[in-house]
Amino acid sequence: MSSAVKILEGEKIINLEIYDTFMDMKKGLKEEIRQNQKYRLGDKVNVYIGYKNLSQKQIRELEDILLDYGLHLKELMTNGPPGQENSFFLPQNEENAGFPADMPEYEETALIRKNLRSGQKCFARGNIVILGDVNPGAEVIAGGNILVMGVLRGMAHAGAFGDEKAIIAAYRLIPTQLRIANHITRPPDGEVIMVNTPELARIRAGKVVIEKLKI
């Protein structure tokens, strides 16, 4: 669909399937309503998202945007399998995943400008950004997300107060152990797989998974 809005039998449909991220989706929705005169206060509109899946929270966010312009969400139209409540769904190119749309936000972020060596520990209630390496034996513990702009070889614990949406991203992710909320994982025993791209760890379906990160 080239045009974002179509009128079928007097009903208005907004196509949000063309956007790749939830952020863009929200932005696109706002722009469409602002630029089009056909929407009247109190109109009920359908939103089409194709094969993509949205969480309940994300659907509520879309509804809130519509309400800001005096519109109501009539129906969320999808082609996807029903009943799945995943975060943003990127079926074709999971390898090119960016930071997840539902990544939690924290006010406080600690910026650490050195390598963390064995025996050194850093803790913050919010996010932690490290401009350096985290060596084996070092520990990074954050209430929020962890971003390492170097090699993560030590232990990192994101969402330490139980936030399962927290993520751990690193330029090179070779950790001794990863913890997100109360999930603990370690790399499989045996052969070391060398990945020469940035990676991101998060919880998907109750498991810590590692994906390539495209920034």
Add this chain to the structure above:
Amino acid sequence: MKGKVIVITSGKGGVGKTTTTANIGSALAMMNKKVVLIDTDIGLRNLDVVMGLENRIVFDIVDVVNNNCKLKQALIKDKRFEGLYLLPAAQTKDKTAVTPHQMKNLTNELRGDFDFILVDCPAGIEQGFKNAIAGADDAIVVATPEVSSVRDADRIIGLLEAAGLNNPRLIINRLRSKMVKRGDMMDIGDIIEILSIDLLGVVPEDEAIVISTNKGEPAVTDSNSRAGAAYKRIARRITGENVPIESLDEGNFMERFRRMLKLAR
């Protein structure tokens, strides 16, 4: 004369701190520098044995800090090199017999008479380590190409930085180039990548070290020893000379070239 205090440390035991201290000290003395070696491994002293000076000990470091003797009385003159002295550790006491403050005063007193004051640090991160680094201007970290040694070196570098010794330099000891070639041993590039500090030198594994240690003759006195030659080059680098890091075996040209690139990273 304003001498430089250099602590030689590693965290892990048995990687060659004492051997390194003895050899670098001897090599510096061979270059006509005035050098004193301080053994801070109180209770487990070894440096005197490696130097072959055990039977000359009358007073030790604990006697000096407790004012039982003058500093000059406790310094043992080396039997081979002019300008090389040893301040031995006490064997009957433990690490708490000396405080970091006393060590600082001691090294400051020695600065006036020597070019280099080399402090042989005990293994571990407790009182002995704290004593050894107290008066130091510079630190040399010794590590062998083993994961456990590199891990401990990393910890030690962190503690050195916390104590204000910001640019420690690394000696990789006991490297077996054949094993590295086969991929059975960590190579220099791997170690530097993890520790991210400057490389001061690489000492190859050398059986002659065992013999020289047992005889109390530092390997640098043996002109055929490969390890001894490596220590001599390290000593030249410590004096500020620009000596390139040697390629460790006689591999073909491309291989040596590749290794050079790796080191330059």
